Amino acid sequence: MTRARATTIGFIAVLLWALLALFTVGSAPTPPFLLNTLCFAMGGTLGLIWAGVTGALPKLRQVSLRVYVFGTLGLFGYHALYFSALRLAPPAQAGLIAYLWPLLIVVFSGLLPEERLRAGHVVGAVMGFAGAGLIISGGGAGFERQYLPGYGLALLCALTWSGYSVLSRRIGNAPTASVAVFCLATAALSLPLHLMFEDTVWPVAPLGWAAIIGxxxxxxxxxxxxxxxxxxxxxxxxxxxxxxxxxLLSTLVLVVAGVAAPSMVLLWAALLITGGALAAARASVR
Incomplete structure (x- = not known):
């Protein structure tokens, strides 16, 4: 597989993640750990079926425990934080903060031995965090204290996924089929936490179940x-x-679906975060 083709395949994930916020909102009132359990059980089962069809199952025995622990914590941590953030804060605003991860990936990857951190990366990071600050401050209207826990979880979410993605390069020999084990282990880890800390609440409408399946x-x-x-x-x-x-795609999907109302604060925050990523991109190209 060529490097260009692998990059294109990776971008499919970005298009799918544009629907993450919408489906998360649609799955309410299912609590975060229960949602983790259901979704990752489905994703992991499908992954094992795919691995069996392609003959990749034997390779899973060769993967070290360290890799399985790393992958499980990355998936579990990101989604537990993300689902919780969107339950505690407005989905469009919390989603934008969580989507600082593309910018952070570019910045953190500049710290890898084979990469360089340039001035454009720093400028991009400042712009991105300015967009996040605009959301948290309400565009100068003042802090909305009731949403701060959700915004904080969204920021941790961005740090978790960007760190996971960059560090994945350091364990690049693990087969992609191992992601199925990450998913199933995440579901297994989420279930007892749900039983200990959450009330079991199922979707009350068919659309809620459709969102979970999606x-x-x-x-x-x-x-x-x-x-x-x-x-x-x-x-x-x-x-x-x-x-x-x-x-931008995630926010647009929420606005079109009527989940979030369009506003100038939302627009400027999206432009700052996106512009920050573009500034970092230009530095990377150079």
Missing amino acids: LGLGPVGLAFFVWDIGVKRGDIQLLGTSSYAAP
């Missing part, structure tokens, strides 16, 4: 397999840069 098949299923191919075999800086489309 999550399990796409943003929390296929997306991880194509993303794994992209970050391990493709151009990680170009992939992280092209992911600048994620915050």
Whole structure:
């Protein structure tokens, strides 16, 4: 597989993740750990079936425990934080903060031994965090304290996924089929936490179940397999840069679906975060 093809395959994940916020909102009132359990059980099961069909199952025995722990914590941590953030704060605003990860991937990848951190990366980071600050401050209207926990979780979410994606390059020999084990282990880890800390609440309408199935098949299923191919075999800086489309696409989907109301604060925040990624992208190209 060529590097360009792997990068293109990885970008499919970005398109799927544009639906993540919409499906998460649609899955309410299902609590975060239960949602983790259901979605990752589906994604992991489909991944094992795919591995069996392609003959990749024997390779899973060769993967070290360290890799399985790393992948499980990355998937579990990101989605537990993301689902919780969108339950505690307005989805469009929390989603934009969470989507600082494309910018952070470009910045963090500049710290890898074979890469360089340039001035454009720093400028891009400042712009991106300015967009996040605009959201948190309410565009100068003052802090909305009730949403701060959700915004904080969204920021941790961005740090978790960008760190996971960049560090995946350091364990690039693990087969993509191992993502199926990550998913199933994430579901297994989420279930006892749900039973200990959450009330079991199921969707009350068919659309709620459709949203959960959509999550399990796409943003929390296929997306991880194509993303794994992209970050391990493709151009990680170009992939992280092209992911600048994620915050705009996700916000646009929420607005079109009527989940979020369009506003100038939302627009400027999206432009700052996206512009920051583009500034970092230009530095990477140079």
